[in-house]
Amino acid sequence: MESPLIREAHLLEQGIQALNGLLGPEWQVTQRPNKSKAFDALLEVRAEGDSAFTQLLVEATSAVPPRFVMERLVPRVQLLREVNHYTNLLVIAPWVSSQARALLKLHNIAYLDLTGNVDIRVSRPAIIIRTVGAEKAPRSAPRETSRTTLAGAKAGRLVRLLADVPPPHRAIDLHRVSGLSLPYVSRLLDTLEDQLLIRRKGRIITDVDWAQLLRARAQETSLLSHGSYRGFLAPNGVPDLLQQIPRLSQVYGANGPVSEGVSVTGSYAAQRFVQVAVGGQLMLYVGPWLDVDDVADELGLLPVTDGADVLLLNEPDSSVRQRSEFVDGVQYVAPSQAALDCLAGPGRLPAEGEALLEFMEHWPDLWRASKNGGKARPVQH
Template sequence: MTRNSTQRGTVPPHQFAEALVSVLRATLPNSWLVTTEPDSRHDFTVRGVAPDGTTAVFAVQVKSRIEPRDVSRIAAAARDRHSGALVVASPFVSPMTRRRLAEEGIGWFDLMGNLRLMIDRPSVFIDRQGADRGPERDPADRRLKSLRGTGSARVVLDLCAEALPIGVRELAERAEVGAATSARVLELLAREAVLDRGAQGQVTAVRKQALIRRWTQDYGLTRSNALSSVIDPRGLGTVLEKLRESRQRYVITGSAAAHAYLPSGVVPVAPLMTLVVYAENPAVLMRAANLRETSRGANMLLGSPFDDLVYARSRTVDGLTYADPAQVVADLLTGPGRAPEEAEQLLATLAAEDAGWAA
């Protein structure tokens, strides 16, 4: 029987069964009959009967905790034991874990409001978004949980840019962080299944797209950088010309950077509406370019970056300085308007040039 041992403080399977049935009864039409029953291969089975008698059945496995690196093993075991729909239930299923489960065709349910159920016959698809943050964690679990902070950011961006394989200490030196920071970040990223490590602990492969997506759970364009809304009534072309003449350090990120990195002939998914610029001295740049802060109608976001690393990893294209593509992707994924769509287009371009960006 493939049940978790019920440890002190964990939620027993029967409570998950009650909670899941309650959610399904509230989600499906009132005419459906939803029940649970024991399952010798899983923790329990849910059966939904429609008014015409057609039946939807799926198995549920309860996990006291599930991390992205667990998903491949769960999927392989499920294929050996069960050919129908499977849902993994846990107190919390993180965004990265959900992404991996979706890739394997497995649904999920957690006590934070997240539910995904996919059944082919009869056709049932439920996708409910809940919290992206879990409940209070065990204080005895001292593993790194977050990629907030400059140390984590330096490791993440270095892993996207430099050659592999690489060990903990070499990565720490390259990213200019402490060895302890390097080790803890790599341990977290291994749990999140965004990189592979060899027998000696060295990083042998990085799934760069997954890595940046995981970073953006803790990093955001406007919440991690000191940015102000700015307007230039003359238009963004004037600002770009001023930047070409500027003698201070700056980098362009966001939509303008995405446009610069697209291959010739590729039409951007969105026009340039907002220019995002990190500057060493934003006040000086504002005076030089005759910009002013505004509460509405802004066509720029201007300010200081979370770390001077953005300057060190910049690139020059046609006389303008742009942030590293990995930084641009992160800023777009967490940016306003259609920025996330632009991130997806840039990711497709990066993946065509480097297989490491494909996943």
């Protein structure tokens, strides 16, 4: 197993090679003796035949969680600029998340990751490099802080709880309400704190950046993952189908009737609150106690491989129905679940998810839990 120093040296070597490739043969990148123990390397960058050069102090790190940016890099770069205004900081990592990239750019810290996410801006000599790489962490990239990530059904359950219920929270309370193990909840909260998605004072969660939390969760999942759904055609159209859903026969299973096991998500759930576009595919979660073919038969749907206007999705976890609401006999997922599903979906869905998030930020009292248990209500435009 490689030691941290060997991994760091290998990462630095790969980063320098990538920088050389981006600059081209007319530029020279030279590693100079590094007198600063606060950084991993000192690079001198100059164009051939030009006396002007810039120095880049390099932080080579296996992971760049946002908390690391704000608590470690920003104070150091501020001190660096007080001493030497012309020396720049460059972060080299296997992968840098979109949230960390935004923070680095905000504080004028250059970054280069091995998937191709690069932002380097130097005034003299004039260097501007901006390329886009992977939006999701490659499997080979080290995980930030721990192996507990926002992927998986368990994480989705905790994300919904944190988004829907305003703080303060304690880990023990989240464990009791969610039914998740306390060690798992604690590990995931540590990850969320490193990503600046929650803030804590002692053991109390005092703030949740629920919009960024939903975006981060969406980046770790896919609404239409392989084998998670099947496509159908509604012979009389989606509007007619919506009228048919309340008439589903009340066939009771282990966990409830058919009508409680079918819930609308995606575009039609978002369109209760915002109107980005009209129509779209009708996406229905189907509870695990129901058979998809039986539901399709009850609704008169025809199976198709292309051109589906109805998708029946396997419900990944009961949390997708938390705080859902029946409207005219049709169950719709809560706004937070609809936003999450849209952000994790294909085509125009992410744009609808962002529009729904904007609505939710303006009207939090209409969808977040309150002491009197109020639920979201559509705003009449």
